Amino acid sequence: MSAKTISIIILTVLVTIILMKNTDEVIFWIFGDRYIPKLAILGTMFASGVIVGFLLGRPRRKTDKQQSIEEGFQTDSEANESGELTDPYRSNLSDDDRKYID
Structure with a gap:
């Protein structure tokens, strides 16, 4: 028990x-x-x-920011439209790594 x-x-x-x-x-x-x-x-x-x-x-309801993080990051087309990187780990990558991913 x-x-x-x-x-x-x-x-x-x-x-x-x-x-x-x-x-x-x-x-x-x-x-x-x-x-x-x-x-x-x-x-x-x-x-x-x-x-x-x-x-x-009981657990609180999720905010919009938490829901967007859990649902995943923006697609590349959405990221290009907004002009910002949405993946927080992408800024830590080298240029070669970014080219490989893209």
Whole structure:
């Protein structure tokens, strides 16, 4: 078992123990006094924390610059039109290497 799996199991057991030990009712004010089990409040707060953590922890969307790098470099005709070299490694090549590639 990986460390991630073990930590998830331990966290789940601890959350279950905490929730089961807090079953008494408390007065909770949301637009008036209501008697709500502490279990429901703690469970709701834990679930919302998991959802927020998931949303903040997921990978960000790629920017246009990152997408263009991953999709590949411009074709030779596009590079000639723009007048710039798009391959960052091309500037490190000698003239003989450039002639061989072209």
